[in-house]
Amino acid sequence: MLRLDGVSKSFGERQVLDRVSFSVAPGNLTGFVGGNGAGKTTTMRIILGVLGANTGAVTLDGRPLEARRRRRFGYMPEERGLYPKMRAAEQLAYLARLHGFDRGAANRRARALLERLGLEERADDALESLSLGNQQRVQIAAALVHDPEVLILDEPFSGLDPLAVEVVLGVLAEYADRGVPVLFSSHQLDLVERLCDELVIIAGGQIRATGTREQLRKQWGVRRHELASAVDVGWVRDVPGVRVVEFDRGNALFEAADEVAQQVLSLAVQRGPVLRFGPVVASLSEIFKDVVTDDVAPHQTEEVAA
Known part of the structure; x- marks a missing residue:
C-alpha cells in the first residue's frame, strides 16, 4: 500500500x-x-x-x-x-x-x-x-x-x-x-x-x-428526489424542508431529507396519480462542488481503503 x-x-x-x-x-x-x-x-x-x-x-x-x-x-x-x-x-x-x-x-x-x-x-x-x-x-x-x-x-x-x-x-x-x-x-x-x-x-x-x-455519495451527496405526477406539483414548493431545484408542471426535482421526501410522496398520492418517485443519485461533479465549497473546515480521512 x-x-x-x-x-x-x-x-x-x-x-x-x-x-x-x-x-x-x-x-x-x-x-x-x-x-x-x-x-x-x-x-x-x-x-x-x-x-x-x-x-x-x-x-x-x-x-x-x-x-x-x-x-x-x-x-x-x-x-x-x-x-x-x-x-x-x-x-x-x-x-x-x-x-x-x-x-x-x-x-x-x-x-x-x-x-x-x-x-x-x-x-x-x-x-x-x-x-x-x-x-x-x-x-x-x-x-x-x-x-x-x-x-x-x-x-x-x-x-x-x-x-x-x-x-x-x-x-x-x-x-x-x-x-x-x-x-x-x-x-x-x-x-x-x-x-x-x-x-x-x-x-x-x-x-x-x-x-x-x-461512501462519498452517502457523506456528501445532497439528497435529491424526483417526483412525476399526472397533476400539477407546484405545491411541493410550499412543503417545509423542501428546496425545489427544477420544476415543470407535473415534474419536480427537489432536495430534502428522506423523511421529508416521504411526506411529499404521501401528499402527492392524495392529489393524484404518481407516475414516478425516487431518489436521484448525485454525480461526482455535484459531490465535488459540494465538497470544495463546503463552509466547514476541511477534514482528513485517514484511509482510502483498508
Whole structure:
C-alpha cells in the first residue's frame, strides 16, 4: 500500500500542502481530483521524490520510500517530456534499457506496449510527427515500459479521443488487476466516476474527502428526489424542508431529507396519480462542488481503503 501521512509543503511563505494524508491500496484505481492549484501535482512529485516534503512521510508497504524503490514507479507527468525527434519504439526501448532490460527485451516490450495502445503502425514514426493524442499514448507507454510496481499518472486522458480513452482505461485496469496501486489525476470527472475504485478530493492543499463513490455519495451527496405526477406539483414548493431545484408542471426535482421526501410522496398520492418517485443519485461533479465549497473546515480521512 502506498500511503501519505501528514505531508505538508511550502514554497517560501506560501503553503501548498497542509497535512495531506491518504492511501492507495494494491490493485486499486484511485482518482485524485481537485481544481487548478489544488496541490495534485505537488503531491505526486513528493511521492516520486522530485520534491521533498517539509513534514510528513510517504511509505510503501509500511516502509519509507528510498530512491531504489522509487525507480520501480511508473510516472507520467502532465507536461510531455519525451524526445520529439526519436521514433516512438526507439524511445520506449531506450527507457526500458535505462531500467535494466537488455536490448532484445526492451525492443519487444516497447513494441508490445505500442500495439496494446493501438500505435503499432506508428512505432517507427518520430514523436513530433504524431498527433497530440498519439503523443499522449506514447507518454503513457513510457510510464509502463519498465513494468512498474506503482503507477502515478498526472492527467493521463488529456487530449485523448473517446476510443483512445477506452484503450488506456483497459490498460490501466489490467495493471490494477495485477495488484499495482494506480493513482491518477484528471479533470474529467465523468471518467473518474466510471473508472475509479477510490477517490481523493483535494482543495487548497488539504484533503477534503476520500472514499468509494458510494461512501462519498452517502457523506456528501445532497439528497435529491424526483417526483412525476399526472397533476400539477407546484405545491411541493410550499412543503417545509423542501428546496425545489427544477420544476415543470407535473415534474419536480427537489432536495430534502428522506423523511421529508416521504411526506411529499404521501401528499402527492392524495392529489393524484404518481407516475414516478425516487431518489436521484448525485454525480461526482455535484459531490465535488459540494465538497470544495463546503463552509466547514476541511477534514482528513485517514484511509482510502483498508
